[in-house]
Amino acid sequence: MGxxxxxxxxxxxxxxxxxxxxxxxxxxxxxxxxxxxxDMYTSGVKVTRQIFVDHPHRAAVIAVPLRCRSDLMLAxxxxxxxxxxxxxxxxxxxxxxxxxxxxxxxxxxxxxxxxRRSVWRLEELTVRAFGTRDEIARAAxxxxxxxxxxxx
Numbered sequence: 001m002g003x004x005x006x007x008x009x010x011x012x013x014x015x016x017x018x019x020x021x022x023x024x025x026x027x028x029x030x031x032x033x034x035x036x037x038x039d040m041y042t043s044g045v046k047v048t049r050q051i052f053v054d055h056p057h058r059a060a061v062i063a064v065p066l067r068c069r070s071d072l073m074l075a076x077x078x079x080x081x082x083x084x085x086x087x088x089x090x091x092x093x094x095x096x097x098x099x100x101x102x103x104x105x106x107x108x109x110x111x112x113x114x115x116r117r118s119v120w121r122l123e124e125l126t127v128r129a130f131g132t133r134d135e136i137a138r139a140a141x142x143x144x145x146x147x148x149x150x151x152x
Contacts, residue, residue, distance in 0.1 A: 021072050021132055028129035035125050036083060039118070043085040050104060060106030061090055064119045065144040068127055068135045069097045076130055077123045084122075087115060116146060 050057055066077060071094065078089045078099055091100040099119060105111045120143045127139035 021070055021135075022130055023132055025129055025131075028125070032080070032125040032129040035121070036080060039084050039122075043087075047085045047104065057104055058106045059102065059104050060112065061100055061102050062106075062112055062115060063146065064099045064101055064116050065146065066097045066099060066120075066123050067138050067141055067144065068123065068131065070131075070135060073123070073127055073131055073135055074099075076126045077119070080122045080126050081119055084118075087118075116143070 066074065068074065068077070074092055074094065074097060078092050081087060081099065081101065082089050086105065087101050087103045089099055090102050092098075093100070101115060101119060103112065103115045105115075124139045127135045131139065
């Protein structure tokens with residue numbers, strides 16, 4: 001009896017449609033999954049090598065400004081980045097569309113740049129898999145400039 005009442009209430013008072021901005025692009029999903037699998041494997045091997053090296057590596061937290069500003073794409077990119085070994089998302093700043101990422105290999109500036117490029121690549125693939133046309137166009141633009149730390 002309760003199920004009938006629930007169905008009747010849902011039919012009599014339907015909820016408004018909510019557009020999350022999520023679009024499914026099958027080829028983009030295939031590319032994202034393939035890249036994630038590849039990146040998880042290669043990053044896992046890299047982290048394993050770092051564990052067995054004699055000298056300790058310096059870790060750092062870096063800011064990576066993203067191109068897409070929608071909540072859904074920020075969250076999806078952060079989740080994709082967190083799934084790859086060697087880096088984890090510490091904070092996502094919605095107002096500036098910035099991801100703060102903890103990276104294990106911060107010995108060289110080139111390693112930090114590579115970490116940023118990896119995040120931007122994951123952002124682009126995530127947006128191509130789930131984004132709107134406007135977001136896909138924005139993700140195809142060059143990455144925003146990154147703040148450089150003061151010279152020591």
